[in-house]
Amino acid sequence: MTKTLLTGGEYIIPDDYTVKRNGNVLIIRPKIKHHTQIAKHCRDCRYLGRGKTLGNYYVERSACLKRQKPNGNYYTAYPMDKACYEFEERVEPRGC
Numbered sequence: 129m130t131k132t133l134l135t136g137g138e139y140i141i142p143d144d145y146t147v148k149r150n151g152n153v154l155i156i157r158p159k160i161k162h163h164t165q166i167a168k169h170c171r172d173c174r175y176l177g178r179g180k181t182l183g184n185y186y187v188e189r190s191a192c193l194k195r196q197k198p199n200g201n202y203y204t205a206y207p208m209d210k211a212c213y214e215f216e217e218r219v220e221p222r223g224c
Contacts, residue, residue: 173192
């Protein structure tokens with residue numbers, strides 16, 4: 129992800145995206161259509177796994193391996209949590 133310094137003015141974003149402000153940083157991400165995501169959970173996502181989620185000591189917990197924090201840890205994601213904007217359907221091997 130690249131960061132670009134914006135100057136004053138108006139900007140146009142696509143209709144299927146939304147803007148989130150975090151301090152002086154704008155994050156532009158796809159809109160989540162909650163009525164279509166309601167049946168999807170982290171347990172159905174290909175990025176659910178085990179990873180370090182806490183700061184000072186190493187403990188592996190259920191984590192989203194796609195969403196990494198700036199300090200190298202991962203965001204906690206439990207199987208029953210609702211799907212986030214990084215959701216990708218898990219591909220299960222057939223015949224086993």
